[in-house]
Amino acid sequence: VAVRPVLRLPAPQLKVVAEPVARLDQPAQEVADDLVDTMGAYDHCVGLAAPKIGVGLRVFALDVTGHPKARSCHGLVLLFNPEVLLGTEPKVAREGCMSVPDLTGNVLRPSRVVVRGMTSQGTIRVIEADALEARALLHELDHLNGLLFLDRVAAPHTDLFQRKSYR
Amino acid sequence: MSRFAVSVFGRDRPGIVAAVTRVLADAGCNLEDTSMMILRGHFAMMLVISGGAGIFARDLEAELSPVADWLDLQLSVRSVSGDVVTVQVGGERWSAAVYAADQPGLVAHISEVLADHQVNIVGLKTRLVGEPDAVYVMHFELKVPAGRAAQVQSDLSVAARALGVEVSMRPDEPDVL
Numbered sequence: 562v563a564v565r566p567v568l569r570l571p572a573p574q575l576k577v578v579a580e581p582v583a584r585l586d587q588p589a590q591e592v593a594d595d596l597v598d599t600m601g602a603y604d605h606c607v608g609l610a611a612p613k614i615g616v617g618l619r620v621f622a623l624d625v626t627g628h629p630k631a632r633s634c635h636g637l638v639l640l641f642n643p644e645v646l647l648g649t650e651p652k653v654a655r656e657g658c659m660s661v662p663d664l665t666g667n668v669l670r671p672s673r674v675v676v677r678g679m680t681s682q683g684t685i686r687v688i689e690a691d692a693l694e695a696r697a698l699l700h701e702l703d704h705l706n707g708l709l710f711l712d713r714v715a716a717p718h719t720d721l722f723q724r725k726s727y728r
Numbered sequence: 729m730s731r732f733a734v735s736v737f738g739r740d741r742p743g744i745v746a747a748v749t750r751v752l753a754d755a756g757c758n759l760e761d762t763s764m765m766i767l768r769g770h771f772a773m774m775l776v777i778s779g780g781a782g783i784f785a786r787d788l789e790a791e792l793s794p795v796a797d798w799l800d801l802q803l804s805v806r807s808v809s810g811d812v813v814t815v816q817v818g819g820e821r822w823s824a825a826v827y828a829a830d831q832p833g834l835v836a837h838i839s840e841v842l843a844d845h846q847v848n849i850v851g852l853k854t855r856l857v858g859e860p861d862a863v864y865v866m867h868f869e870l871k872v873p874a875g876r877a878a879q880v881q882s883d884l885s886v887a888a889r890a891l892g893v894e895v896s897m898r899p900d901e902p903d904v905l
Contacts, residue, residue, distance in 0.1 A: 630903060655902040693903060696903060
């Protein structure tokens with residue numbers, strides 16, 4: 562079991578676009594194992610992308626089992642080179658991130674997604690998810706592109722904004 | 729290290745943030761938490777800043793005074809306790825929207841209901857819009873003591889009916905991913 566520290570801002574690794582996993586070799590599998598072990602070591606951690614443990618590879622682990630906001634639940638999901646095929650029904654929800662201390666923010670994301678990636682056995686897996694699982698998938702996918710929820714917050718203070726100015 | 733509360737208020741125009749923060753930066757101060765917004769055509773800045781030992785509020789105020797004169801700003805710098813208050817307010821996170829035809833005392837009425845339940849207002853923004861038939865819109869960010877939300881909602885509804893205002897409350901717990 563290798564539990565790795567979860568990086569927090571301002572760690573530069575969080576802002577790097579991760580590289581595709583070319584081969585499912587031993588090092589790639591070890592990263593996947595570390596993701597699962599590290600995720601299990603943190604309470605309430607539902608997803609972990611490799612950049613969060615300082616590895617610039619396109620792989621994440623996710624598990625929303627038992628979460629009160631989850632509807633779809635595929636148990637432990639481990640995907641290499643994941644991509645979004647479809648995202649619909651955008652919804653706003655408040656997000657936080659283990660890599661961003663203290664802050665939360667309202668983020669608009671599709672609430673239904675279809676995501677495709679490769680399993681650790683090298684087979685293609687397609688996942689149709691909604692609610693929290695969809696949000697978590699998109700949040701982790703963002704990490705693979707060097708994006709944090711901070712990059713997606715619509716209005717940091719409030720979503721109420723003056724339509725015209727006073728004169 | 730010393731810490732100061734800076735407040736700035738004046739008719740909105742481009743360049744206020746740049747002018748004020750340049751003076752603070754040149755004085756060797758760090759901006760920590762800040763909030764800046766337009767309030768009925770006036771630009772309001774509230775800043776908590778820190779500076780090295782030997783920096784005094786009256787000196788900062790003096791250094792800012794040319795900018796205040798130039799941009800016609802009301803400005804004050806006050807020393808605050810050097811300790812960062814890191815106490816996290818406990819409870820469940822909720823947000824509430826309240827709106828109605830404008831009438832005196834709306835914020836007082838609604839916030840008294842919240843205070844009666846030990847609800848902490850962690851953010852509040854209000855806007856008076858749509859004159860001459862003015863509508864008052866309030867948006868609260870709340871920390872509600874665990875298990876009290878249903879009673880708070882119920883009491884808010886009672887108050888809302890008496891005041892003739894619309895109230896809605898929704899959970900705003902973050903998903904930490």
